[in-house]
Amino acid sequence: MRNVDRAALGGNLRIEQVLESATRLFTEKGYEAAGVRDIAADLEIRPSSLYHHFPGKQHILFAICMRMQTDFNAEVMPELIANRPPDEAIASAVRRHVLFGHRRKGEVVVNIRERRSLPAEQLAQVNGLRREYRDTMARVIEAGCEQGMFRVGEPKLAAMAIVDMINGLPHWFKPRDEEDLERVADLYARAALALLAGWETTGSG
Secondary structure: OOOOOOOOOOHHHHHHHHHHHHHHHHHHHOOOOOOHHHHHHHHOOOHHHHHHHOOOHHHHHHHHHHHHHHHHHHHHHHHHHOOOOHHHHHHHHHHHHHHHHHHOHHHHHHHHHHHHHOOHHHHHHHHHHHHHHHHHHHHHHHHHHHOOOOOOOOHHHHHHHHHHHHHOHHHOOOOOOHHHHHHHHHHHHHHHHHHHHHOOOOOOO
């Protein structure tokens, strides 16, 4: 039996256990299908113990999404705002994005797939962090265009394309080992730069 206090959850460690269990169940079953009772059963505690820390299931989902997105921005965005050429900044951010997505795969998938179930106010907070990353990348792309390094007519659209490309990985990619993961991270970085270097600047009519 797990080392979980059946009467109550106390401290950050116990909160972590709730979020880890919920992430796994939301990934396996989907947010709508996995209930508070399922999470409590997985942790071998009473549902009332969960309600002591989270008023409802949506608050657990919100905690997962906010924690993941906050940690993501803190880890990946410094690559974009560092004092380096735009192409190096984009490549570094893409690599870090790929590596983060694999390391926090369950949370990333839940955030991408299930955050739409959040109430509008909570969803707006999560999406605000996502836009912060996208817009920062767009500014770096715009700077690269000004320097003649990139050829894109719409930097924000290009940033969205790159982000969407990377976000698809956690849904299917299972690296054989760390070397394979690093190889794919490098490939995606090169793919992003190739996209930015060759994007059409004008329409076809």
